[in-house]
Amino acid sequence: MGLLDHIWLGIVTVFTVDPVFSIAGLPISMTIIMVFLGLIFGIFVGATPGIGGPVAMAISLPILISIFGFKADALLPVLGFLVGIMKGSTVGGAVPAILFNTPGTPDSLMTTLDGYPLTKKGQPGKALRVAHFSSVSGDTISDIVLITGAPFLAIIVERFLDFPEKAALIILSLAFVSAVVGSNVWKGLLAALLGLFMAYIGTGEDGHPRLSMGSDNLANGFPLISAVLGVLILGEVFKSLEDMWREMRETSTITKVEVKGDNKLHLSDIRKILPFIGISASIGTMIGALPGIGSTLAATLGYATGRKIHKGSPAFGEGAIEGIAATEAANSAVAGANLIPVLSLGIPGNISAVFILLATESIGGFVPGPQVFRLVPDQINQEMVYAFGLFTAMIFANGLNWTFGGVFMRWMGVMIKIPKQRLLPIVLLLTLTAIYVQQTNMFAVYVTLGFGFLGYFMRKLNFSVLAFVIAYILANNLEESMRQAFAVTGADPWFLFASPTSIIFVVISILVVIFFARNQKDLN
C-alpha cells in the first residue's frame, strides 16, 4: 500500500466511518460531529477569560474517553474534538481582548494593543473580522507545514535514529524545554528531573514496584492523567484563585461599545494585512515546531516584527488592523506546527500536544512517533491511516473555522460577563470528577490534588510546569530507549556516544543548557 492509499483511507475514515445521520444522502460521521462540537466549544472557552484551550482539553479528555471507550475506533472522534478545541480557542481568545481589553488567553495579550483601540473607535466588528481572518490563515499555513513536514521528518528520523540516538534525542528535547521555558535554566532542569524521577515511582521491569514504599496504590505509579491534569490545570486554577482573592475582585466595568463607521473586512483590508499574516505565520510555525516555546512568544515576536515593517497610520498600538493580524496569525500558526514533534518524534512540545499524546496513550492503537509514517509493502499501516485521519480532521476544522468560526466568534462577547471566581471552582470539581470517572478510585483524586498543589508551588516559585509534565510523559520512553540501547550496543556503558548522531545530540543538549544559563540575564 502506497502513501496515497493511506491518505485516501484516512480521509474516508473521517468522513464515512460510524455515520450518525445523513444530510441529503451524505453520511455525517461521528468524527465530523466531534470536530464541529470541539470547535464551537473551543471558541466558547477561548472567549471566556480564565479558561483556555488547555483547560477545556483537560476536562474533555476523560469525559470523551468515558463516552467513546478505549478501542481504536474512539481515536479519531476524540482527537477530532481536541483538535476542534485547539483551533477554536485560538480564535475565541481574541474576542475579549478586542471587545473588553481582557485577553481570553495569554497569547491574545498583544491583540488588545490594537484590537481595543479599534473597538473604542466604534469598529469592533472590523477588529473581530481581521482577527478571525488572520487567525485562521495562520492556522491553515501552519497545518500545511505540519501535513507536508511531519511525514518527511519522521522518515528521516526513522532512517537515522536507532535506540542510542532516540535516547539522546529525548535528552536533547528535555534539555531544550528546560532551558527555554521559564526564566531560570537550573529551575527548568530541576523541574524536568523531578518529573522524570516521579514517573519512575512504582514502575520498572522487576516484580517489585520500585520506590512504592509498600503502597498498593503506588504499585502502578501515579496515574499519568492525575499528574498531568494536576500540575497543568489544578495548579493554574489554585494560582488564579489566589490572584483573585488578593485582588478582591477588581471591579471591571464593562463599557458599552457604540458601533459606528466601517465594520466590514474589505478586499483592500485583506491586501493590507496579507504580508503581515505571511510573516507572522512563518514566525509562528517555526516557533511551534520547536518544543517548549509557546504561542505567547510567537505573538510577541510576530507583533514586534510587524511593527518594524509597518508604515503609515494608524500606527501599531493605535488601532492598526495590521497589528491585530500580526499577532493573531503568529499565535494561531503555533497550533499546527506544535504537532510536528509529537507526530514525527513522539515528543510533545507544548500543552496541546501533551493532551493529544495523552489521548493516544489512553486509547491505544496509535503511538505517535516515526513508525507512524512507515510504509510496509502490501500492508496497511493503520497508524498512518489515523495520522492522515487526524490531518483530515484538522483541515475540516479549518474549513469550519473559515465558514462558521467568524459568526460564532462574534456571538461570544457575552462570555466576559461570567465571573472567573465562580467558574474556576466549577472547573476544579469537573476536573476531579473526570479523573474519578476514569480511574474509579479516590486515590487518583487525592493524587491529582497533590500534583495540583505541586503545580501551584512551581508556578509561584517560577519552576517550569511544562518541563515537568513533558519529562513525566517521556520518562518511560527514555528509560526504555536506554535499556534497549544498552542491550543493542552489547552492554556498552557509553552507548550515548556510540554514534556521531547521538554524540551530536548530547553535545547540543549540553550547549543549549550552557548557552541559556550564560545568556539568561540578557534574555530576561
Place this chain on the structure above:
Amino acid sequence: MTTGPFSPKMQKAPWTVGLAIFFSLASLLTLFVWIPLDIETGVIETFRRRVTIGDAMAPTIMAVAILVVSVVMGILTVFEPAENSSDVKEDLDKQSFVFLARLVIVVSIGLVLMVYLGPMVVDLINTLGGEIGSYRNLRATYPYKLIGYVFGGFVLIFGIISVVENRFSMNGALVSIIAVVVITMLYELPFDNLLLPPNGAN
C-alpha cells in the same frame, strides 16, 4: 543596605536557596536510603551472562542529577550578584499560605462529605430502624448514590467561591447548586456505566 555573608539576591530568593538545600538532602537520602531499600534490582543486572540495566539505574541517575543541579542552583543564587535577579522571581509569601490554608480546609470538607456523607446517611437510617441495608449495596440506587457527590460538590464549589470573594452570597450558593446539578446530570443521564465519587470500585 545588606551585610553579612548572604548576597542581596539570596535574600530576594530565600525559597530558591531553601529548595536547593532541601533537594540536595532529599537526593542524598534517596541515593543512600530510599533506592537501596525500595528497589530490588541494582543499577546493572547480570542474568545468565546477559548484562542489562536494572530498575535502580534511572532513579539513581535522576537523584544524582537532582543533587548536582540543586547544588549549582543554590551556589549561583547565593554568590551571584543581585543586579540581575529577575531569574529568581519568587511570589510566595505569608498571604499565599493563608489562602492555601483556607483552600485546603474547604476542599477537605468537600471531599470528606463526598466520600462519607452517603454511608453516614445510610447508617443513620439503619440506626433509626429503616433497615435499608449497607451503603455498598445501595451505591447504585437513587438518592443514596448521589448524596455524597452533590453535597460534597456543592460545599467544594460554594466554599471556594466564598473564600475568594471573602463573603457568603446567595448568588454564589445558587451558582454552586446549579453547577453541581448540571455536572451530575452530565454524567448520570447519558451514561449508565459511569460512577460518580465515591461509588467506584475501591
